[in-house]
Amino acid sequence: MKTYAQMTPEERRAEYDALQTAFQDLKAKGLSLNMARGKPGKAQLDLVSDIFGLMQKPEDYISDGIDVRNYGEMAGLPAAKRLFADILGCQPEQVFVGGNASLQLMFDTISKAYTHGLLHSPRPWCKEEKVKWLCPAPGYDRHFKITEFFGFELITIPMTETGPDMDAVEEAVKDPAVKGIWCVPKYSNPDGIIYSADTIRRFARLNAAAPDFLIMWDNAYCIHEFEGDYVEFPDILALCAEAGHPDMVFEFASTSKVTLPGAGVSCFACSKANMAHMETLLTPQVISFDKVNQQRHVLYLQNKAHTLELMKKHAAIMGPKFRAVVDALDREIAPLDIASWKRPKGGYFVSLNAMPGTAKRTLALCKEAGVTMTSAGATFPYGKDPQDSNIRIAPSLPPVEELEQAIQVFCLCLKLAALEKLGAV
C-alpha cells in the first residue's frame, strides 16, 4: 500500500473523492460525539457511586478526635493528609488537603504569588516589570490559561520522549524574569509520557536565577495506569530537598479521576517552610474546606494499596477505549504516513501529530460531521500551535461503541485534510 505522499496526484484525487462520499454519508447521520475533554464516562461514575453510602454512622463523623462536620482544620483532616502522603510518597505534614479541585489550588498558588509573593519572592509578582513562564508543549490548556490570565509571558519548551527538553529549561531559567514552569510528570497531558529519572533529577537540581522560581508539579495522573501495573514514581519534594532546593516545588493531585470529577478531594504538597507561608496567605480566605467529603474519601479509599485496586477497575473501563482509538489509528492512518501518535499506558489522552498545517482543518471537518474535539492549538501557549499539527484525543467520555464511530470520523477527517494539503483539491 502506498502512503499519501507516494501516490500520484490522480491517485490522491481518486482517494479524496471516495472519502468525500463517505464523509457526506457520515454527515447525513447527524452524529453528536465528544472526544474533547478528559471527562470520565458514566461507567466510571457508577463504579464509585457507592461512596455516597458512607458517612451514615455517628462514629464516621469523628476523625482523629475532630468533628468533621464543623468549622476548622484549614489544612485538612490529618487522615486525609496521610492518605495523600501515602499515594504521593511524601510526608503527611507536607500535604494540604483542599476542596474538590486541584485546578483551584493551582490557580490560588499562582494568584498568591501575584498578589503577595511566594516565600522567597523579593516582591509580589504584580509588582514585577515582567514575569515569564515556561510551558512545556504540547501541554494542558488550563495550565497555560492560568499563567496567561495573570499576564505572564508564556515561553514554549519543547516536549521530548523523556519529558520537557531540559537543555532548554536549564538555559531559560538563567533569566531572572522566568518565575516557573508547568509540569505533568506522569502520563503528561496530552503526550502520556512519564518523565525519565534523569529529567526529574535535572528538575530537582535546577539553578534558577529567580530566587522564587516555582515548579508547578501537577501529578494529576499519579496512579492512573489503564494498562499494566502501577508504575512507581519518585517523590519530587524529597529530590528537591536533597538538591538543596526544598522550596522550589509545589506538587498537586486530586481524586477527580479516582472517585468523582468535580466532587473529589484535591491537595497540594510542599516543604514545611512553604506550607507555613501558604497557610498565612490562605488564612484570610479559608476557614476550612469540605472535611465531610475528605472523611468520605478517607473511608472510601483507605490507603494507597486499596486505591490502586480501585484504579484497576477504572483501567478495565478505560483500557478498551484507548485501545479502540490507537488500534483504529494503527489500522487506518499508520500505512498512510500522515500522522504520528503515542501509545500511552496511563493518563487521559492520546496525543497525535498530524501533517503540519492540517490540525485545524481536521478538527473543522470533525465538527462538521458532529464530532467535538479539543480545539486545535489548545495544547500550546496562547492556543497557537506554530506547526498546526498537534491534536489531543480524549477517549474517556463516550462508551466504546460511540468512540469507535467517533474515531472513524476522525480518521476520515485526518485523511481528507492531509489530501487537501497534498493538493488533491
Place this chain on the structure above:
Amino acid sequence: MKTYAQMTPEERRAEYDALQTAFQDLKAKGLSLNMARGKPGKAQLDLVSDIFGLMQKPEDYISDGIDVRNYGEMAGLPAAKRLFADILGCQPEQVFVGGNASLQLMFDTISKAYTHGLLHSPRPWCKEEKVKWLCPAPGYDRHFKITEFFGFELITIPMTETGPDMDAVEEAVKDPAVKGIWCVPKYSNPDGIIYSADTIRRFARLNAAAPDFLIMWDNAYCIHEFEGDYVEFPDILALCAEAGHPDMVFEFASTSKVTLPGAGVSCFACSKANMAHMETLLTPQVISFDKVNQQRHVLYLQNKAHTLELMKKHAAIMGPKFRAVVDALDREIAPLDIASWKRPKGGYFVSLNAMPGTAKRTLALCKEAGVTMTSAGATFPYGKDPQDSNIRIAPSLPPVEELEQAIQVFCLCLKLAALEKLGAV
C-alpha cells in the same frame, strides 16, 4: 442596689475583694469553655446529619438532565440556583452557586477586583495608588481581614440601631478612592440588628464617586431567626437596579448554619452583567464546584418554606443559649450600669459594650479562668477598638450547662475589670 459608679471607694473595694475570692475559686476549677466563634453546637450538627443519607438512588445523580457527578456547570446546578433565589428573593439567573464557603467567594470577588478589576473598574485595583474600604464597626473580623490583606485602607463607619451610619457612608463615598463597603444586613455580626428599610434604600441609592464602588452584602443570617417568626427582607439586587445601580452590589449567602459548617453550599448573587464578567474571570480558575453537594442540598432543603421549617429546629437549640446569656447579663450586670448589650432575635452573636477601657482586661481575666472569647478589638478594623469596649459573645457552641457556667465567669470578669477601672485596686 447601687451601681458601681454610685458606690463609695470603700464599697467598691469590698465588692472587689469578694469577687476576687470567687474568681480564685473559679480558676481552681480549671474550666475550659469557649464562646469565641459562631460555631454551631453538636446538637445542631446532629439535627441535619440525615442529609448524608441522600444521594443513594441513581435518579438522584441527575438534575435538570445534568449528571451532577461529572465536570461542568461552573456557575452551579440550575436547581441550586433556584433554591438560593427562592431564599434570597432574587432571580435564579442572578445566582452563582459555589463551594462550601461564602468567605471564599467573598475573598475571590475582592481578589478578582484586585488582580483584574470589576466590570466598571478603570483598572485593576492593584494598579490604583490607594484603595480605601468602609468597615461598619463593630463588624466581622474576617471581612476586615480580607480587605486588610490586599492593603486597602480601612475606614471605620459607626454602627447605629438601624445599620451603618448612612450620613457617614454617603459622605465617605464622595472620595473616588473609596471602592466599597462590608455589610451584614440582617442580624449584623456582632450587633444582631436588622438594617432598616431607610438604610437599605439609602444603600441602593448611593452615588459613589468610584465607578466600580462595590457593596459586599453578606446576607449570612438571612433566615437565621432564633426567636419569633421569619422576618421578611428586601432584595437588594432589585433595589439597586431600580435606583439605577444594578452592578453596585454582590450578595452572599451559604448553608453553613443551615446544614453543615464547612460542608454546606455557598452562593453569590449579582446583576446579569456582573455575572457575565465574573464568569469570565472565574473560568481560568474553576471547572466546577461540588455539584454533588449542591444536589444533596437541593434534595434536603427543597425550597424556602421547607428550609424555614428546618431553621425553626435550629432556633429551638439556639434560642435557649441566647436567653441564658442575655438573662445572665440582665440579672448580673444591668443593675451595676457597667455595660450595655443588644437582645438579638437572630444571628449568632451578642454584642456587648463594656465600660470603655475594660474590654481587653475583661477578656484577659476570662482567659485566666479558662473561658475563651473572641479577642477584644476583633470587631474593629485592624483589630483595634478605639474605646476598648466592644466584646462579641458567641453562645452557639457550648451546651447550655457549659454556657451558663461560661457566662457566669464572664460576668465576674466584667465586674472585676470595671472595678479596677473605677480605682478599686
